Amino acid sequence: MKTETKTPPPVTTRTYVIEGLDCADCARKIEDAVQRLPGVQEARVSLATERLTVTSTDGSLGTDTLNQLLSPLGYRVRDPEASMPKPTPWYRTPKGKSVLLAGTLLAVGILTDILGLAESRLAYTLGTLIGVLPLARKGWANLRQGGFFDINVLVTLAAVGALFIEAEVEALIVVFLFLVGELLESIAAERARASVKALTQLIPETARLIQDGQEIEVPASELRPGHRVRVLPGMRVPADGTILEGESAVDESMLTGEPIPVPKGPGDSVYAGTVNTEGAMVVRVERGPEDHLAARILRLIEEAEATKSPTVRFIDRFSRYYTPAIVGIALLVALLPPLLFNAPWEVWTYRALALLLIGCPCALVLSAPAAITSGLARAARMGLLIKGGAALERIGQVRVVALDKTGTLTQGTPAVEAIQAPNPRELLRLAAAVEQYSTHPLAAAIVRKAQEEGIQPPPASEVRTTAGKFIEGQVEGRHVWLGSPRYAPAPVPDRTDGTAVAVFVDGKYSGLIVLRDQLRPDARQGIARMKALGIHPVMLTGDHTAAAQHVARELGMDYRAELLPEDKLRILQELKAEGPVAFVGDGINDAPALAAADVGIAMGGGTDAALESADAALVEPRITRIADLIGLSRAALSNIRQNIAVALGLKAVFLVTTLAGLTGLWLAILADTGATLIVTANALRLLRFTPPRLRA
Structure with missing residues (x-):
């Protein structure tokens, strides 16, 4: 069977x-x-x-x-x-209505008290019961579903207990202050989320799709990779894509925080939600609506919150024991003095009720997540994508930053730096004549230099390339040879620390064209800002020693050259002796190092492999953004420490003063609400974080 x-x-x-x-x-x-x-x-x-x-x-x-x-x-x-x-509006929400009703009854009670009317006690009691009823329902639902004492249960017990010992005024004040605190907390949370929600709200609903030579308006949600769309001046880009036609300046402040529009032309990338400020553009869609940069940022933030940082995990564990411990202490305070020392029941019951309010862990539980959420939201608005609270904490602890050279410190495209020849223009003209038939990056740089100098290269014939060695051809009846000095027909004086292309005309040495990968415009400032933060920058590159030495000297940093990917991993382990290490790269060969470092940072425009392996990514490839990233992380770490100190400090103070009989119920709830609001407000400061700049 x-x-x-x-x-x-x-x-x-x-x-x-x-x-x-x-x-x-x-x-x-x-x-x-x-x-x-x-x-x-x-x-x-x-x-x-x-x-x-x-x-x-x-x-x-x-x-x-x-x-x-x-x-x-x-x-x-x-x-x-x-x-x-x-x-x-807040006053129409359930929380807002509860605040207004409780506040009204509190005002009625105070007024009748002043007038000496007996109805004041009724107003206080009625206000307490009306205000505490929804709290009691939520607390009971939580207990019934297997949860433990939460703030709703604690406030309910404190308020009802106060009514039993005839402290009606304080009972209503406790409920009113708690409801006000909840309302303010709700408003603050919405404000914190507004920065994140703004990303999706900036994506336009429609796009001008070019189809069969005509333009039709379609929902932006229907755009797919390969579609072509026209973006007119003043319009938002409907999808991530590449410019095919047109030149303009694009406002990318919603992603990078930089207010100055960025010049863009054919071949440049544009992102959904950014604003075309000048000329019309035709853009080829590269990513669908579920995968554009803004959507990826939101996914990163969601994943980041799911990946709790070490501090958040510790606070979660601590708070699960803290509240039951306080409830136990409150029970002992209510029972032991009257039973053992014949102390008044009313006095110690009152103090125990006040202790219950101190048992709420709201401010403590909120201290780290609020700072991390604000930090991640601010990072996203600055063009810094961070994969989780744990990564945000680690970045601030970094002491060494190792950087790849090509495509990270440099632009990744060589440019002609010097021409060593008796007649530089003539040598450039002949060289460009042959190189215009090659697709090699060095050839493109030589042709580009000729165009910049206003030189029109003549046609060449019989062009022949030997990959990685040289190219040759006939130009105006002369034989022109260009290539690496090591493969030259005769010895070549190598008087440069850059990449040299030797030029021979009719078999005779005519000169050298010196090319070098250009530094990124902000590389010097970026390295200087890292040093100002106490960071030790080190360049790790597979390039030859002379080129690496030149770049390192220009930037004033240490370097290691002629490295294979496995060499980078070994050196990263050595650098960890100085402290946590971050690695910054952009290529497929950088993926192992990005994963092996304590923190991997992928440069904007890098490969998908680099972005997947990294803990953080820079939307725009700027070295100064690394210092911004570290500065923001350190600000978040400082914010968390401040929040924990406020949350635990106020609890400790009111624990002592309540036991000593110096503070009562309404001050206890005011301390709890106050701590929560202080922690929330402090975390919201991160939304306005501005990186410090170097003094001139």
Whole structure:
């Protein structure tokens, strides 16, 4: 008898939009609740993009099931494709209405108190019960679903307990201050997300597609690689692509933070959402709507939040023990003094209730994720793509930056630097005549130099190339030979540390054309800024020693030359003795080094292999951006430390003062709310981070 093998159910991953998401503690609560559902393998919440990603074997899992689970906790779920609801003013939101109602009843209570009316106690009690009811519902839902004491439970216990000991005024003040804090936290979270949301909102809805010689307007979401679109002045580019026709200047500030438009022409890349400021362009689409740079940035931010940094993981573990410990201490404070020392029950119950409010870990849990989310959002707006909070933390710890030379420190395209000949123009004319038939980068540089000098190369015949050695041909009845000095027909005086092309006319040595890969315009400033940050820059290159020495001398940095990819890995291990090492590169051969370094940084325009292997990528290939990246990471690390100090410092102070009877319920909740707001506001400062510049 054959046993039938059951086919395992297919695993699906779906993404939902969450409404009502305010802080990292909310995100953790949602993840814990969803992961307890049958068939769910993983649930991830992105605070920055308000997305819930669920990997599950339950094909029927959808918004209805998730809303049944999460609505009692105060959250709503919808499909990303569903129409987005219009933004609601704060005073029309449930939180805003609760604040206004509780505030009104508090004002009524204070007024009746002043007038000496007995109804003041009723106003305070009614306000407390109305304000605490939704908190109690959410707290109970969390407990019923397997969660532990959260802030909703703690505030409910403190407020109801205060009513029992006839501290009605403080009960309502506690509830009112907590509701105000929640509302402000919600507004602050929305402000932090606005920077990220702006990326997608800048992508135009339509595009001018060129088809069969005609232009038709189509949704930008229908564009596919290979399509050609026309982008008129003032329009936003509808997709990542390459300019085929036209010259203009493009405002890329939404991706790079640089306000000055960048000159662009045929062959240059443009990105979705950037603004064409001058001439009309025809652009060939290179990436579809799901894969343009802005979409990739959003995916990186979502993945980054899923990859928790070491600090966030530590705080998560700490907070899971912190709250139960405080609840236990509060219980002991309420029971032991009255039982052991015959102390008044009302006094120590009051102090225990105040301690419950100190047990809320909101500010602590928020301290690192808020800073990391703001840091990642600011990085994205500066054209710095960072793959996770762990990478953001590591970048700030870097002490050595190793850089590839070609395509990283230099532009990767050789240019003629000098011509050593009695008649330089004539030598250039003859050389360009032969080289115009070659596709070699050195040949292109020689022809380009002739064009810059206004020289029209004559035609050549019988052109013959020996790959990697030389090219020769007949020009105006003369035999012209160009090639490496080592393959020259006769000895050549090599008087240069660049790349030399020897020129022979009719078998006689006529001169040298010296070419060199040009430094990037910002290379000197970029290296100087790294040094100002205490970073040790080192160039690692496979190029010959003379060329490497020249570049290193120009930039004032150490170098290692004539390296194979495995040599770079060995040297990276040696450099780690000085501290964490970052490697910056752009080519396929750089991928192993990018992966082996403590931090891999891929230059903009680099290969996909380099981008996949790196921990961070620069949208635009500028060396100064490396210092910006390190500076932003250090600012984020400093911000996290400040936030943790504020969160734990205020808790410690109020723990002592509450036990001593110096502070009460409303000050305890004010301390908690205040700490949360301070931490949030401090994290939001990173959205305005500006890299320090060198003094002239």
